[in-house]
Amino acid sequence: MENIENSIREVAEKLLSEKKVDLIIGYEQGTLPLRTTPCFVDKVEDIKKLVWNASCDANLSKYVLGRKEKIGVIAKGCDARLIAVCAIEKQFPRENVVIIGVPCLGVIDRKKIEAKLGDKEVLEATVEDEQIKVKGEGFELVLPKKDFLCDSCLTCKHRNPPICDVFVGEKVPENTEADEFAEVSDLEAKSAEERWQHFKEELSKCIRCYACRNVCPLCYCKMCFVDQTMPAWFGKTNDLSDTIIYHVVRAFHVAGRCVDCGACSRACPMDLNLRELIKKTEKIMKERYGYEAGVSLEEVPPLGEFKMEDPEEFIK
Amino acid sequence: MNGGWFPMKWKVIEKSKLPILIEELTKEYEVFAPVKEKNVASFERVSPENQPSLDFRNTKKPLKEVFSPQTETVFTYRTDKKDVEIVEPPAVKGKMVLLDVRPCDARSFVLLDKFFSSGEHKDVYYLERRKNTTIVGLACNSPLSTCFCTSMGGSPFGKEGVDLLLQDINNKYLIETVTERGEELLKKFPWLKDAEKADTERAKKLSEEAENAVKSKVSVKDVVEKLDRMFNDPLWDQIYQKCLGCGVCTFLCPTCYCFDILDEEGKRVRIWDSCQFPCFTLEGSGHNPRPSGKERMRQRVMHKFNYVVKNYGEIFCVGCGRCVQECPVNLDIREIIRAISARQVE
Amino acid sequence: MSNPYIPNLAVIRKITRENEANDIKTFELVSKNPEAMKNFRYRCGQFAEISVFGAGECPIGIASSPMDEDYIQFTVKKVGVVTTALHNSEEGTVLGVRGPYGNGFPMERMEGRNVVIVGGGFAFTTLRSLTKFILHEANRDRFKDLTVIYGARDPGELVYKYDLEAWGKKDDINLNVTIDRAFPGWTGLVGLVPAILKEVAPSSDNAIAIICGPPIMIRFTMPVINELGFHPENVFLSLEMKMKCGIGKCGRCNIGNKFVCKDGPVFAYKELEMMPKEY
Numbered sequence: 001m002e003n004i005e006n007s008i009r010e011v012a013e014k015l016l017s018e019k020k021v022d023l024i025i026g027y028e029q030g031t032l033p034l035r036t037t038p039c040f041v042d043k044v045e046d047i048k049k050l051v052w053n054a055s056c057d058a059n060l061s062k063y064v065l066g067r068k069e070k071i072g073v074i075a076k077g078c079d080a081r082l083i084a085v086c087a088i089e090k091q092f093p094r095e096n097v098v099i100i101g102v103p104c105l106g107v108i109d110r111k112k113i114e115a116k117l118g119d120k121e122v123l124e125a126t127v128e129d130e131q132i133k134v135k136g137e138g139f140e141l142v143l144p145k146k147d148f149l150c151d152s153c154l155t156c157k158h159r160n161p162p163i164c165d166v167f168v169g170e171k172v173p174e175n176t177e178a179d180e181f182a183e184v185s186d187l188e189a190k191s192a193e194e195r196w197q198h199f200k201e202e203l204s205k206c207i208r209c210y211a212c213r214n215v216c217p218l219c220y221c222k223m224c225f226v227d228q229t230m231p232a233w234f235g236k237t238n239d240l241s242d243t244i245i246y247h248v249v250r251a252f253h254v255a256g257r258c259v260d261c262g263a264c265s266r267a268c269p270m271d272l273n274l275r276e277l278i279k280k281t282e283k284i285m286k287e288r289y290g291y292e293a294g295v296s297l298e299e300v301p302p303l304g305e306f307k308m309e310d311p312e313e314f315i316k
Numbered sequence: 317m318n319g320g321w322f323p324m325k326w327k328v329i330e331k332s333k334l335p336i337l338i339e340e341l342t343k344e345y346e347v348f349a350p351v352k353e354k355n356v357a358s359f360e361r362v363s364p365e366n367q368p369s370l371d372f373r374n375t376k377k378p379l380k381e382v383f384s385p386q387t388e389t390v391f392t393y394r395t396d397k398k399d400v401e402i403v404e405p406p407a408v409k410g411k412m413v414l415l416d417v418r419p420c421d422a423r424s425f426v427l428l429d430k431f432f433s434s435g436e437h438k439d440v441y442y443l444e445r446r447k448n449t450t451i452v453g454l455a456c457n458s459p460l461s462t463c464f465c466t467s468m469g470g471s472p473f474g475k476e477g478v479d480l481l482l483q484d485i486n487n488k489y490l491i492e493t494v495t496e497r498g499e500e501l502l503k504k505f506p507w508l509k510d511a512e513k514a515d516t517e518r519a520k521k522l523s524e525e526a527e528n529a530v531k532s533k534v535s536v537k538d539v540v541e542k543l544d545r546m547f548n549d550p551l552w553d554q555i556y557q558k559c560l561g562c563g564v565c566t567f568l569c570p571t572c573y574c575f576d577i578l579d580e581e582g583k584r585v586r587i588w589d590s591c592q593f594p595c596f597t598l599e600g601s602g603h604n605p606r607p608s609g610k611e612r613m614r615q616r617v618m619h620k621f622n623y624v625v626k627n628y629g630e631i632f633c634v635g636c637g638r639c640v641q642e643c644p645v646n647l648d649i650r651e652i653i654r655a656i657s658a659r660q661v662e
Numbered sequence: 663m664s665n666p667y668i669p670n671l672a673v674i675r676k677i678t679r680e681n682e683a684n685d686i687k688t689f690e691l692v693s694k695n696p697e698a699m700k701n702f703r704y705r706c707g708q709f710a711e712i713s714v715f716g717a718g719e720c721p722i723g724i725a726s727s728p729m730d731e732d733y734i735q736f737t738v739k740k741v742g743v744v745t746t747a748l749h750n751s752e753e754g755t756v757l758g759v760r761g762p763y764g765n766g767f768p769m770e771r772m773e774g775r776n777v778v779i780v781g782g783g784f785a786f787t788t789l790r791s792l793t794k795f796i797l798h799e800a801n802r803d804r805f806k807d808l809t810v811i812y813g814a815r816d817p818g819e820l821v822y823k824y825d826l827e828a829w830g831k832k833d834d835i836n837l838n839v840t841i842d843r844a845f846p847g848w849t850g851l852v853g854l855v856p857a858i859l860k861e862v863a864p865s866s867d868n869a870i871a872i873i874c875g876p877p878i879m880i881r882f883t884m885p886v887i888n889e890l891g892f893h894p895e896n897v898f899l900s901l902e903m904k905m906k907c908g909i910g911k912c913g914r915c916n917i918g919n920k921f922v923c924k925d926g927p928v929f930a931y932k933e934l935e936m937m938p939k940e941y
């Protein structure tokens with residue numbers, strides 16, 4: 001980890017000082033334990049702020065769009081794939097962005113740690129190899145990291161960014177074994193009524209803060225369907241039916257583009273599981289079109305074109 | 317009335333007896349208390365299915381939703397174009413008790429009261445609910461590391477905004493009467509024992525410890541005045557960059573009150589809104605005085621730490637730390653205040 | 663405690679099409695409740711929140727003069743949900759009216775002085791209220807010279823053409839109506855409002871200027887006003903912002919610590935200079 005951190009700083013410094021980029025977007029230490037925060041470095045002397053660890057969970061690809069300068073952005077596998085999706089969708093000049101790819105073995109899910117600790121607050125934390133050491137008032141615990149990684153990381157098949165301009169460190173072995181759609185299969189096994197109850201219960205806690213939308217790099221519409229008034233597609237109150245429409249339509253808007261980085265679920269202040277519905281659309285893309293978003297800059301996304309051999313058994 | 321001399325000012329109740337008191341309360345009042353579901357505490361109506369959890373740090377959502385719900389019907393109407401009949405919502409009946417309100421949240425009511433009752437037009441919806449509510453606070457023995465109430469005019473044992481204050485002194489709660497309304501409530505429980513000197517001494521010791529335990533300090537001494545001169549400061553260009561422009565900080569903030577009003581079929585509703593949303597100030601002509609995250613972040617900080625001070629004499633932040641904990645990108649308001657404090661401004 | 667969010671009911675008595683493009687209409691409203699009508703005492707420059715039930719509410723400047731006692735007029739441009747619903751309404755439709763809100767024009771400052779009114783486009787609506795008020799025989803001699811400069815993009819876009827025609831015949835008002843560029847059939851003034859203001863060059867001596875228009879017109883008008891020697895505390899602008907509640911509670915129309923709905927929409931230029939430039 002330390003080696004990667006130093007390598008990131010070296011690469012970033014080189015890019016900045018050689019003026020290949022005007023700005024580096026990375027992570028710096030956060031103000032709370034187990035947190036990092038996005039960092040915008042435009043001076044070489046600030047490079048030392050950049051860190052790399054298992055708390056680098058923010059999706060920095062969000063900050064790539066809408067910038068006029070040349071930027072270098074630190075990208076985990078999921079982040080790099082999202083930058084690729086935005087590049088395919090022509091949302092930014094590709095030549096202005098240097099993707100600094102970093103291999104990632106998963107980011108820590110703070111909510112899982114909070115669930116484990118209950119009301120105890122973590123005041124200090126260190127992550128060493130496969131262990132998370134947490135300390136607080138009157139307690140000290142060692143937690144196995146693998147049990148506290150984000151769900152999206154547990155089944156990640158792209159620990160090494162498939163697309164990048166610079167690769168930092170050594171490639172790590174990919175997880176070829178895990179069934180990334182196990183969660184979806186569980187849901188599919190339920191009856192329609194059970195699924196409906198499940199989603200109603202989950203989404204009733206939504207407070208319509210739109211953190212899920214705003215943290216997602218794919219949600220870049222200048223005028224989101226939520227805010228349109230002419231016509232108004234659905235209500236803005238936290239009435240359950242309106243809330244369900246919001247989440248379902250958003251899932252459809254990112255279908256075929258989402259890479260399951262998990263940022264939406266991490267951002268949600270009410271701890272909603274926002275990934276499961278979108279994960280189902282990801283499964284459909286894989287099974288019907290053999291497609292994975294963001295692994296190739298050449299492939300046109302299936303939902304953006306029509307091929308004669310596209311499955312159409314549902315047309316009777 | 318606050319701080320008056322009340323005979324028998326302190327009572328105690330054994331922790332084991334508190335559920336009895338709560339049950340008694342529910343017979344006459346609508347009682348709201350923190351209820352835990354999967355480790356997340358939120359204020360819910362106490363019922364046989366929803367029992368309060370007394371061991372909690374603080375609720376995710378602030379308590380403003382009790383007095384100013386996220387979605388509120390302003391009125392309903394019946395229309396056939398040629399005639400319209402407006403039906404105001406039914407008057408607030410019955411009385412409420414909010415139980416286990418942390419001092420920061422109780423203080424937020426005092427600030428919101430100033431706002432909703434200000435000016436020529438008073439917000440009847442909020443004020444009616446407030447009028448009918450007794451606040452039973454729960455002092456904080458162990459503040460969180462993100463709590464900075466003492467820097468914002470509050471304290472873990474603060475009495476602003478509470479009618480009664482509970483204090484956990486091991487196997488008992490000390491009950492302090494703060495207002496006449498609190499006294500009225502206590503009268504309904506004549507079986508409560510008087511506190512002994514040991515109880516009040518223990519409480520005093522715990523409050524000192526708690527005050528010292530608030531480690532996070534933010535100086536706002538010169539911030540208000542500095543902000544007067546900082547509207548065009550380049551600092552805003554840096555601060556807003558990582559902000560996503562979502563509504564987490566505003567929705568979870570106990571003193572954020574901005575709302576939107578819209579018509580739905582058959583009714584007019586008002587809903588929480590956020591100055592961080594791009595459409596907040598978007599005009600029909602397409603012009604937006606706050607076109608980017610920079611202006612919107614500036615508005616948030618200046619509003620809470622300068623504009624409201626000019627209008628109501630108070631900073632609208634109680635130091636509860638919710639925005640610090642829940643911001644998806646760890647944008648920390650304490651860091652912003654410190655940056656402003658440290659700024660050299662002409 | 664009265665509920666400030668409940669509108670009074672009013673009926674559309676008459677709808678007047680104001681412009682060629684047919685997206686600006688004047689609605690004449692009569693209250694369903696005569697008592698409420700009597701109590702709706704307003705000043706020039708104030709606005710009201712108009713409800714189209716089912717579509718919503720929006721703030722509209724009052725176009726009628728306070729001297730018109732049995733009706734109120736609002737001139738509305740079709741731009742969004744509520745205004746479109748309003749434009750689709752017929753005579754006889756019941757609307758909601760909340761108000762009057764806002765501070766209105768500083769009539770006390772204008773009495774005994776020359777008044778210079780500068781307006782552009784559809785923003786002329788509250789200035790029309792002011793002009794009608796000053797010209798009314800019961801009020802005219804309280805004010806001195808009245809100069810009005812009003813411009814629109816083209817003749818079709820001029821609103822209150824019937825008033826402009828009537829005023830043009832009077833000798834107690836110096837009326838200057840202009841259009842941006844020459845237009846076939848137009849024999850009146852041609853030129854942008856700031857340019858015409860410069861030509862007309864009303865004296866700033868013992869004068870108050872009231873200006874209302876789109877941001878770009880304001881930007882070019884202010885230097886001319888300054889050149890003419892108007893003191894910032896004698897120049898008043900009526901601002902527009904997105905408003906919802908109209909009573910300073912929803913939080914969105916603030917400029918610094920002032921609310922356009924409550925402390926405005928009329929601000930002295932001197933005041934504006936001390937406020938953040940966020941409008």
